[in-house]
Amino acid sequence: MIAAALVSTETARAQFSLPTLGDGSDITTSEERRLGDRIIRQLYRDPDYIDDAILNEYVQSIFLPLVKTARERGELSAELDERFAWEILLGRDRTVNAFALPGGYFGVHLGLIGVVTTRDELASVLAHELSHVTQRHISRLMAQQGRQTPLMLGAMVLGALAASKSPDAGQAMIMGGQALAVQNQLNFSRDMEREADRIGYGLMSPAGFAPQGFVSMFDKLQQANRINDNGSWPYLRSHPLTTQRIADMHSRIPSGAAAAPGPTLDHAMMAARARVLMRPGVDVWRQWVAEPRGAGFAAQPAARRAAGWYAAALSALQLQDFTDARAALPGLQEAVQGNAPAVRQAQLLAAEIELAAGQADAALQSLPASTPAADAKAPLDVAAVMGGGAGAARMPRPEMVLRTQALLRKGQAGEMAGPLQSWVATHPRDAGAWQLLAAVWQQQKQALRAVRAEAEVQVARYDYAAAVDRFKAGQDLARRSGAAGADYIEASIIDTRLRTVESLLKEQAAER
Numbered sequence: 001m002i003a004a005a006l007v008s009t010e011t012a013r014a015q016f017s018l019p020t021l022g023d024g025s026d027i028t029t030s031e032e033r034r035l036g037d038r039i040i041r042q043l044y045r046d047p048d049y050i051d052d053a054i055l056n057e058y059v060q061s062i063f064l065p066l067v068k069t070a071r072e073r074g075e076l077s078a079e080l081d082e083r084f085a086w087e088i089l090l091g092r093d094r095t096v097n098a099f100a101l102p103g104g105y106f107g108v109h110l111g112l113i114g115v116v117t118t119r120d121e122l123a124s125v126l127a128h129e130l131s132h133v134t135q136r137h138i139s140r141l142m143a144q145q146g147r148q149t150p151l152m153l154g155a156m157v158l159g160a161l162a163a164s165k166s167p168d169a170g171q172a173m174i175m176g177g178q179a180l181a182v183q184n185q186l187n188f189s190r191d192m193e194r195e196a197d198r199i200g201y202g203l204m205s206p207a208g209f210a211p212q213g214f215v216s217m218f219d220k221l222q223q224a225n226r227i228n229d230n231g232s233w234p235y236l237r238s239h240p241l242t243t244q245r246i247a248d249m250h251s252r253i254p255s256g257a258a259a260a261p262g263p264t265l266d267h268a269m270m271a272a273r274a275r276v277l278m279r280p281g282v283d284v285w286r287q288w289v290a291e292p293r294g295a296g297f298a299a300q301p302a303a304r305r306a307a308g309w310y311a312a313a314l315s316a317l318q319l320q321d322f323t324d325a326r327a328a329l330p331g332l333q334e335a336v337q338g339n340a341p342a343v344r345q346a347q348l349l350a351a352e353i354e355l356a357a358g359q360a361d362a363a364l365q366s367l368p369a370s371t372p373a374a375d376a377k378a379p380l381d382v383a384a385v386m387g388g389g390a391g392a393a394r395m396p397r398p399e400m401v402l403r404t405q406a407l408l409r410k411g412q413a414g415e416m417a418g419p420l421q422s423w424v425a426t427h428p429r430d431a432g433a434w435q436l437l438a439a440v441w442q443q444q445k446q447a448l449r450a451v452r453a454e455a456e457v458q459v460a461r462y463d464y465a466a467a468v469d470r471f472k473a474g475q476d477l478a479r480r481s482g483a484a485g486a487d488y489i490e491a492s493i494i495d496t497r498l499r500t501v502e503s504l505l506k507e508q509a510a511e512r
């Protein structure tokens with residue numbers, strides 16, 4: 001398969017007589033990572049980019065076991081493992097899409113999370129995209145683009161993404177044929193698609209997912225294909241379901257294999273969350289608030305009821321109707337009873353509602369039990385188990401975020417400085433966590449530390465110019481506060497970080 005894909009790359013090179021990048025080899029992992037950094041720096045500024053602690057954690061809990069399995073099966077080389085980001089960015093878009101970007105970044109639209117019926121189906125898409133990256137398909141495509149500068153390559157990828165996001169053809173027309181042409185150039189070959197299916201399928205069982213998720217996802221795509229392709233399924237356009245792909249997939253499933261497992265309660269809730277957060281409009285939110293009160297709802301299966309109540313509460317929250325949001329919680333609690341992951345999601349939602357309603361104490365009481373102290377023994381979070389290593393923060397990120405927000409409101413967020421610091425020590429690229437830490441330091445009147453955390457927010461988003469500004473503001477602050485109030489350790493950290501980031505900025509400017 002790899003050989004076949006290589007041949008097709010070679011053929012493409014010969015056909016279009018494209019020169020390859022540099023000395024004729026594929027781009028290096030560091031080049032590809034830097035290109036990815038450049039691309040996602042723009043994506044972070046996209047108004048559709050969403051840092052939702054709860055959905056992020058859910059998607060990570062599916063993605064990280066797949067990465068771990070790829071590592072264990074030798075699909076993921078040590079070099080790639082270390083150099084690449086392995087980060088998923090969520091987009092608010094209603095269109096059904098997921099894509100791999102250079103450097104180990106992945107994009108997932110809420111539209112996809114909203115339509116998948118089980119976590120296995122979502123895992124099948126992520127496993128496929130992950131395999132494009134572990135098999136270096138992207139670097140091969142990039143190499144095919146010849147001597148384009150990273151700036152041009154980045155612009156091409158962003159152009160293709162913008163074109164694929166547009167749900168109606170009209171907008172695509174405005175973007176012009178150019179973007180669509182670019183998109184076609186960046187599409188993987190059929191051999192690459194088949195390889196990503198095969199390798200991705202192999203990750204499913206060992207990572208703890210039902211491989212039938214691949215089949216039911218294919219069925220779903222096929223169904224959507226049959227109904228129409230009005231542009232709301234860009235994933236179908238970049239992943240045409242050839243008869244060969246379907247035949248390959250069916251040959252993998254042993255005959256007489258059990259049917260795919262049904263949706264878990266927490267998956268149904270997370271899909272509902274995605275549907276609400278993709279902003280379907282006020283009328284749809286109102287409809288979802290009313291739905292659980294409709295006839296026949298009580299007779300629905302538990303997953304359906306959990307999703308219905310969850311969507312009702314969260315939709316009411318979007319409408320700023322805290323009474324309706326709270327009124328949906330007992331129904332939700334009843335539907336999820338006895339199912340630990342679903343109970344936790346219901347508690348997180350309750351805390352979110354109370355926080356939005358300005359009830360910090362009620363929010364803290366609603367949060368799932370977890371230990372606030374950084375050194376306390378508590379269950380490890382997914383990221384710590386899978387990638388963060390020893391010493392990672394002990395509180396799961398959604399709890400940490402909601403708890404900090406509630407305590408900030410009470411003016412008592414000091415206790416969260418420790419957990420947040422251990423978190424960013426193992427997740428230095430978590431801009432949202434740095435942002436919270438900055439707010440905590442501000443409240444603690446630790447101005448210098450607050451400024452440094454603000455600078456780290458910009459570093460995490462690859463905005464080195466903005467970071468340099470903040471670090472310099474920190475130096476000024478340290479100078480002005482004089483010997484008496486100086487925080488020498490923090491000041492010297494700022495000096496060191498400023499030098500590092502200044503050189504990163506120079507590198508960034510040189511890559512044209």
Ligand SMILES: [Zn+2]
Pocket residue numbers: 128129132188193196239
């Ligand atoms: Zn693909």
